[in-house]
Amino acid sequence: MKQVELYGRVRYAVKIQGMSRREAARLFGIDRRTVDKMLAFSTPPGSSPYRGRWERGNR
Numbered sequence: 001m002k003q004v005e006l007y008g009r010v011r012y013a014v015k016i017q018g019m020s021r022r023e024a025a026r027l028f029g030i031d032r033r034t035v036d037k038m039l040a041f042s043t044p045p046g047s048s049p050y051r052g053r054w055e056r057g058n059r
Contacts, residue, residue: 007044010035 010028013019014035021039025032038044 004044006030007038010038014039 006028010024010030013024013027014021019027021035022032025035028035
């Protein structure tokens with residue numbers, strides 16, 4: 001599963017469906033602390049619509 005997709009699914013399960021953080025960690029096969037980090041930020045670190053453009057040198 002892609003990192004961005006997993007990020008969204010974990011956030012949806014905990015924030016919208018009311019699943020506990022521990023249960024989400026078990027369901028998705030990730031560490032509980034990773035779930036906490038996913039909930040702390042609205043987008044995954046390093047995923048920006050502008051990131052790829054600047055790395056390619058297109059200015």
